[in-house]
Amino acid sequence: MNKSQLIEALAKEENLALKKAEEVVNTVFGDMEKALIRGERVEIRGLGSFKVKQYDGYKGRNPKTGDIIKVAPKKLPFFKVGKELKERVDVD
Amino acid sequence: MALTKADLVENVAREGFTKKDSAKIVETLLELIKSTLKAGDEILISGFGKFCVKEKKQRRGRNPATGEDLILDARRVITFKCSPVLTDKINGKLSVPM
Numbered sequence: 001m002n003k004s005q006l007i008e009a010l011a012k013e014e015n016l017a018l019k020k021a022e023e024v025v026n027t028v029f030g031d032m033e034k035a036l037i038r039g040e041r042v043e044i045r046g047l048g049s050f051k052v053k054q055y056d057g058y059k060g061r062n063p064k065t066g067d068i069i070k071v072a073p074k075k076l077p078f079f080k081v082g083k084e085l086k087e088r089v090d091v092d
Numbered sequence: 093m094a095l096t097k098a099d100l101v102e103n104v105a106r107e108g109f110t111k112k113d114s115a116k117i118v119e120t121l122l123e124l125i126k127s128t129l130k131a132g133d134e135i136l137i138s139g140f141g142k143f144c145v146k147e148k149k150q151r152r153g154r155n156p157a158t159g160e161d162l163i164l165d166a167r168r169v170i171t172f173k174c175s176p177v178l179t180d181k182i183n184g185k186l187s188v189p190m
Binding site: 032081 | 093094095096097099100103104106107108116117118120121122124125126128129130133134135136137138139140141143145167168169170171172174178179181182183188
C-alpha cells in the first residue's frame with residue numbers, strides 16, 4: 001500500500017474529503033520527518049519508535065568491480081517495532 | 093523530548109478538527125497501517141520510507157544465559173527502510189524548510 005492508497009482508505013473510513021485526508025497523512029509523516037531531522041526520537045504507542053543512530057564510516061568494496069571504496073559516516077533512523085504491532089504481525 | 097501520539101493529535105487538530113476528532117482520525121490512520129502490515133502488505137510512504145513484512149524461517153539458536161540449544165520458531169517481523177530522500181535530509185545533504 002502506498003501513500004495515496006493510505007489517504008483513500010483514511011478518507012473512506014473517517015468520511016473525510018480526499019484533500020483533508022491527504023493533509024492529515026502529510027502532517028503525520030511530516031511531523032515524524034521533522035523530529036528525526038532535528039535528531040529527536042519518535043515514539044508512537046502500538047506502532048513503534050524511531051531513533052536516529054550514528055553509523056561509523058568503513059572501507060567497503062564495490063561488489064561489481066572489487067574496488068575499495070570509503071563509506072562515509074552517516075546517520076540513519078532506526079525503527080523499533082512496538083509491542084502491539086509485533087505481536088499482531090507475528091504468526092501464531 | 094520525543095514526538096508522541098499526543099503531538100500528532102495536536103498538529104492534526106490544527107487542520108481544522110476538534111481534539112476529539114483529531115484523536116480518532118490519528119488512531120484510524122495508525123490502525124490502517126497496522127492492519128495492512130498484519131495482512132502481510134507493505135506500506136510505502138514516498139520520501140519517508142517503507143515498512144516491510146519479513147518472513148523469518150525457523151532456526152536453531154542458543155539461550156545466551158544458559159548456553160542451551162533451542163529452536164526459534166518461524167516468525168514474521170516488521171522492518172523499516174528509510175527513503176534515500178529522508179536519509180539525505182537527516183545527514184544535512186538536502187536543506188529542509190522547517
